[in-house]
Amino acid sequence: LRPIQEVMESQARFSSDAAHELRTPLAVIQTETEVELRDKKSTKTSHEAALRSNLDEVHRLRTLTERL
Secondary structure (H helix, E strand, C coil): CHHHHHHHHHHHHHHHHHHHHHHHHHHHHHHHHHHHHHCCCCCHHHHHHHHHHHHHHHHHHHHHHHHC
16 A cells, blocks of 8 residues: 555645646736736836736746646
């Protein structure tokens, strides 16, 4: 039973790590978007910066999912 338990623990660790790695860029995208939309003084430049940052996070997510 020990090998089965070790495999199950390994899978649980992997799932936890993967979920964390996916949640982080999603949280960044959500936060930046919400802040930008709520900022009444936002400009085209700040919108562009937020979009570029979000695009970087999307690329990061794509890389992570491709590696899975």
